[in-house]
Amino acid sequence: QTVVTQEPSFSVSPGxxxxxxCGLSSGSVSTSYYPSWYQQTxxxxxxxxxxxxxxxxxxxxxxxxxxxxxxxxxxxxxGAQADDxxxxxxxxxxGSGISVFxxxxxxxxx
Amino acid sequence: EVxxxxxxxxxxxxxxxxxxSCAVSGFTFDDYAMYWVxxxxxxxxxxxxxxxxxxxxxxxxxxxxxxFTISRDNAKNSLYLQMNSLxxxxxxxxxxxxxVGSGWNGLVxxxxxxxxxxxxxxxx
Numbered sequence: 001q002t003v004v005t006q007e008p009s010f011s012v013s014p015g016x017x018x019x020x021x022c023g024l025s026s027g028s029v030s031t032s033y034y035p036s037w038y039q040q041t042x043x044x045x046x047x048x049x050x051x052x053x054x055x056x057x058x059x060x061x062x063x064x065x066x067x068x069x070x071x072x073x074x075x076x077x078x079g080a081q082a083d084d085x086x087x088x089x090x091x092x093x094x095g096s097g098i099s100v101f102x103x104x105x106x107x108x109x110x
Numbered sequence: 111e112v113x114x115x116x117x118x119x120x121x122x123x124x125x126x127x128x129x130x131s132c133a134v135s136g137f138t139f140d141d142y143a144m145y146w147v148x149x150x151x152x153x154x155x156x157x158x159x160x161x162x163x164x165x166x167x168x169x170x171x172x173x174x175x176x177x178f179t180i181s182r183d184n185a186k187n188s189l190y191l192q193m194n195s196l197x198x199x200x201x202x203x204x205x206x207x208x209x210v211g212s213g214w215n216g217l218v219x220x221x222x223x224x225x226x227x228x229x230x231x232x233x234x
Contacts, residue, residue, distance in 0.1 A: 001172075034218040038155070045227055046147075046155065051210055051220040089155050091219040097169020099157040099219040101147075 119228030132206030143213030162213030
């Protein structure tokens with residue numbers, strides 16, 4: 001069974017830059033996995049940040065960017081702000097109409 | 111403005127069935143793939159199912175395959191999830207999600223807008 005991996009937690013200083021990653025338990029992530037990224041704060045539905053590797057969703061500031069870094073998908077936040085403190089989820093397309101989310105990364109801004 | 115409004119959640123006994131609905135507005139429904147994503151309280155997101163614009167492509171997570179059925183009625187601008195043989199582990203908030211595209215080239219997880227979710231509680 002394929003597992004999508006994310007760092008359980010990460011911290012960044014206000015104004016700093018952080019890169020969160022999304023990998024596979026076996027194999028490398030490529031654009032063929034259509035990695036996407038979602039932000040969620042407690043009690044709210046997720047918000048789409050990035051889809052299809054690096055397409056920013058409408059209204060998402062360009063502080064959020066994404067790419068493939070090595071064998072993983074990556075989400076980079078530059079100039080971190082207090083309200084970036086959230087859970088971040090990636091999802092990968094495994095083919096045959098099936099996608100799998102990673103376990104999420106809890107980002108702390110302090 | 112895109113709106114996705116889920117309904118049909120509630121308390122159900124293990125082994126019973128429930129049908130979720132998602133009423134949409136603010137966009138041309140039959141141009142887009144649609145999805146269901148769930149989240150158990152305090153847990154992460156789980157992709158459940160997806161359906162292309164014309165129902166020609168459908169996919170299910172292994173955890174629900176054979177028990178859940180996704181469908182859509184483009185004339186009624188509505189998405190559905192029929193859930194049978196419910197288990198305790200199906201208890202979650204269920205989100206209706208609009209895709210970025212139609213799904214003609216595969217049900218890739220290009221999610222766009224999300225509903226507020228409906229809670230399904232499975233308990234005796």
